[in-house]
Amino acid sequence: MPTANTPYDPLDNTGAEPIAEVARPDEQIAAYLGRFGARFIHTHESIAIEVAGELRGELDENLSVPFRLVPDQGVLARVAKWRRLTAEQRLALVQERLNADVLDALHTQLQSLILTVERRAFKAGLEPARFLGALQSGRELASRRCQIVEDRLADAIIHKREESQRDVALRTVPLARYPESFTLAAGLRRRFVAILGPTNSGKTHRAMESLARAKNGVYLAPLRLLALENYERLSEQGVAVSLVTGEERRITEGATHVASTIEMLDIHRRVEVAVIDEIQMLEDLERGAAWTAAVCGVPADTVFLLGSVSARAAIEALAQRLDCALEVVTLQRKSPLEVAPQAIGGLNRLQRGDAVIAFSRRDVLEWAAQIARVGHKVAAIYGNLSPEVRRTQAQRFREGEADIVVATDAIGMGLNLPIRRVVFTTADKYDGISQDQLPVWLTHQIAGRAGRYGMHEAGFVAGFDDATHRTIARLLKIRPDALPTRGFFVTPSLDQLQQIASATNENQLGKLLELFSRNIDLSDDFFLPGDFSEQIERARWLDTLRLTLTQRFTFSLVPISMRVSMLSDAWHNWARNVANNRPNYLSHDLESFERAKYPLQAAEDACKKYSAYAWLGYRLPDFFPDAEAAVAIARETSERVDRMLAAQNGSKASHHKPDKKPQRRVVRHHGNRRH
Template identity: 75%
Template sequence: MPNPPLDDAQHDAVAAPETLDDSLQDADAGQAGEAIAAHLARFNARLIHANESVAIEVSGELPGLLTEDEALPFRLVPEQGVLARIAKWRRFTPEQRLVLVQERLNETTLDALHTQIADFVAHIQRRAFRAGLDATAFLGALQTGRELVGRRFRVVEDRLDEAIHRKQEQTHAEAAMQSVPLARYPESFELAAGMRRRFVAILGPTNSGKTHQAMEALAQAKTGVYLAPLRLLALENYERLAEQGIAVSLVTGEERRVTEGATHVASTVEMLDTTRAIEVAVIDEIQMLEDLERGSGWTAAVCGVPAKTVYLLGALAARPAVEALAQRLECPLEVITLQRKSPLEMEVQAVASLGHLRHGDAVIAFSRREVLDWAANVSKAGLKVATIYGNLSPEVRRAQAQRFRDGEADVVVATDAIGMGLNMPIRRVVFTTAKKYDGISEDLLPAWLAQQIAGRAGRYGIHEAGHVAGFDDSTHRHISRLMKQHPSDLPERGFFVTPSLEQLENISRATHEKSLARLLELFSRNIDLSDDFFLPGNLTEQIERAYWLDQLRLSLAQRFTFSLVPISSRVAMLNDAWQGWARNVANGKACWLSADLEGFEHARFPLQAAEDACKKYSAYAWLGYRLPDFFPDAEAAVAIARETSEKVDRMLASQNNSQRRATVRDDRSAPKRRHVRGNDQSRGGHLRARRGR
């Protein structure tokens, strides 16, 4: 029978779970902790957390439920599996945790779960049989895991309801489903599907020489493309190829540098041209396949790049995913694994003091505010600083990195933005914290991210070894543990896909639906019903934008384009600009750049305003390359964005230098002080205290 509805607390508790992090397990040391682990293992269970709650996830198989000889696998959170909010869990003693886990997971509760699943499966099979459908296709949702049993039951019910509705409304529903045959998604790339392609995966940690090996092959090819996750990386390898005398063009969402007669292209992954056959393609950072926001770009690139040889570069953890894709695409695969060229060593103890920072250090924080605070304090300690964080344009990040390379800066203070696309002579990576806010809560860093950032230390050919440390003792212990962990492998299915305009037009013709938001929802809801090898990417923000765009007199193609503009809806100035541009186009008016280009200099927060201005001009250029009749100033926007980026770079340099000069003046005018280490420690302590608030 159907499962009773979840209450709000249960629904919120398991909306988006993740594996339980080390920070929650620290207090479980000792006999009670071992008893919890043993108890969970006995029932094939584990602890997970979601939305600040701790829960039990159980895996298993129930024999004979699908057919007489076929068992039903499941991975679910039982109804009583939500244990406590994380804050409350942390207050429990290990013994209290053990009692609670034993109370919620035992022979009785497991039998109840099995009975609940069996009753539900029988109910679904009866409904499916009456509708002439195969229940097996829907029951696969019970092994998705990391969700409450009732929520998974509802997913199965919803999918079955939708399938029954489809059967009842065959003309409309079957036409919509047939218009997006994502089980045959690779076949939608006709040129690539018709080629005999070969994959070469070069996998290894940072500083293992992956890119060098692949780029050598690309440079020797008659034609080719390099696909990057960032404009910064595309630019770096564009220049790398150009320096070898290769005719190469740069193509990113916001910039075009077209070389006449170009044989090669350096591009961001979303800008792949699937209509031009080439000899060699290089797809960088292949582990981005798992990224919910942008992974669809890598899925499309692997399925659709029309190259005889395709190099896939990335982390070792990507191997199962790469092998699964190669098998699905029927492409031969060669896997080359590389080791790091220089050793990476964890230092014996924490840095502990700003006075212990040295030339060549990279200080890592995880927010713009923390980076600027640390940069100010490091400058006050007398060190020259470069600053890198995600909100900066690629040009500014590159310029700040160059200051560090040229010795104009002793230390770089950065977010995890340095983990990808910036090669710098970093001797030691110093983490100021082992936690990062993920939009919901502040959690311990995943092992792969900590290792990717740490791997920037010890550039081969510059340093004999790379070094890693935490600034304080607690951070040092956490990072030390993360450096020893083996990152989880990427899954072998569930590759993200987002719709093309052509696919949405197909759905529109089949269903007569005109709303972009509804078309996106149809795509998202329907594509995983028959084949979970490909799954919908995160369309939430695009759908929210589409609902607003549907109110305007824009064509479907124009609404689709505006829904994808790389601009933050959360920044009022940027959102206002985006909406203004869309209204202008709806009214048939061209969008010219404003004459007032210096307003950010008079803003309350000039640096933030200048950063946002860079994003605005880049977004205008992005639109200019797609809707040139309405955005005629695209080239000017690129130039203004570059000029504004140079101003941001100067503002950062001036800000950091002024802090250092002020410290030097204070030191010269003040009496000679002893106990410098104590002063440094107090600064570090102040920063740690701020993070704790």
């Protein structure tokens, strides 16, 4: 039986002024309350009955559970009404609201709660008393307090599970042993050959000659365009080579070599020679993990690492960590690079063979239009163009069909063009967060495209206006910072996520990615999780669909911009169809571009859409059966984009020849938009 408490005046207990009518309850009410271990309390302007007692655990007899609660029927009346009741009415009300049946119901309610808490707490490795102590709050209805106990237990179980998952994830994928996850490469005695130097120093030529002579090998490129260029280079040398990118496959029967984008590395195919291009991309927060994976995981006897001299220390650190022999070859630029004595100063001073650099699609198109109007034929290259269009635009410039190429920094990687002079229209670039001065390394990389060896005796660099010219000249005098020698980025593979899922019983992709990102054993910080926040954002939505983990992981990586409504809508619809077990068939209307408000933009976005469909088609062929058709349509659409650009920039201009720099629009950027 509950232990009785001395009854007391409910209003005195609250600290309020006593009310005469209830200041001294009659002995009959006091005796009745005493029989049940109860007392009056004042709660929320009402008079109620509070019962105190103690129960024992159902599973643990040593568990003592004291309680002090208001039974759900224990609220008697508001103070004003209580004052108007006679002593007899008060006694009758107390007897109605507190009796053996009410107390039995309270005990049953609490014993059921205790049993539930014991079972759930013990299963989670928690102490039940930690939560059941909340039953001593007093002044609160039993049902409300029981719910609080259950809520606190549920929160603790979630927290405990998260802690357990973190511990398991920590043990499951230790990043300190990341290289060991590439079992084939880890079992080889690999040799690294770093060929480092500026643009136009012959790095790629030397490595590709070794690759062509090897009995088998792989070339890993940062861009589909570069993979295609070196696929053709090897083919022209009589090498049986296949092209493998995310969006395209050109499989040659009996191929001994593969040219691919770096993310498409096959870690299970051993080769004699591998070439990893643009090794300085190790430092890139968004894509650097692909270079880390390639260096750690490419199963080649000899691995050529091509890039900037600034990557030397990072390569040495990786070679030491991977226990690989390292040879470093440093090359000098084959033709001199000079800063022009003065700024260009006007459109009519541009010359055939110039590359005019801007840093957004809009600016490229505006400059191209202005330059075309002063009589030059122009090619345009920017990031939103498909690789095929960039290539054909470059070809127009290379073959003399275009006098001048106007480009973003997309020109800085992988395009071999007969550029005599690089002209910067600005020394600022939006980096996804703010408009800032060009980084030193990027300035060097773009400027280095001037004076292609074998085409020009020297290369020249200039700014269009005086301020830009002075800034570019100063930046070219600064040596780019060396890459860090630790903190190499990694992202989780599907295998690693499946390991974590199996160990933690967690199947939500978003949570698995967060577990990897936040809780993996970093040990000495030599390897660090990269930035896959966008992947996590996609994963959270994908987790609402009935998709397998493999399907969700695949969709989370589709190379498509979620900031373009047409592309985002397509991605969401494709995922919903797969969740409903419906194939996604391809449909297209090439004439729709001409009906769009901005035909060129619509055609560019359509290229991205068809390429993304092809990307999915190679990974989920049952749900994307038209992958080959998508490649063909993307190529056809790219040709249309190229014709649009040629028509826009290739006609002879009017006689107006302005000498002023085009008026640059002020663009306010929101979010992490990149051009």
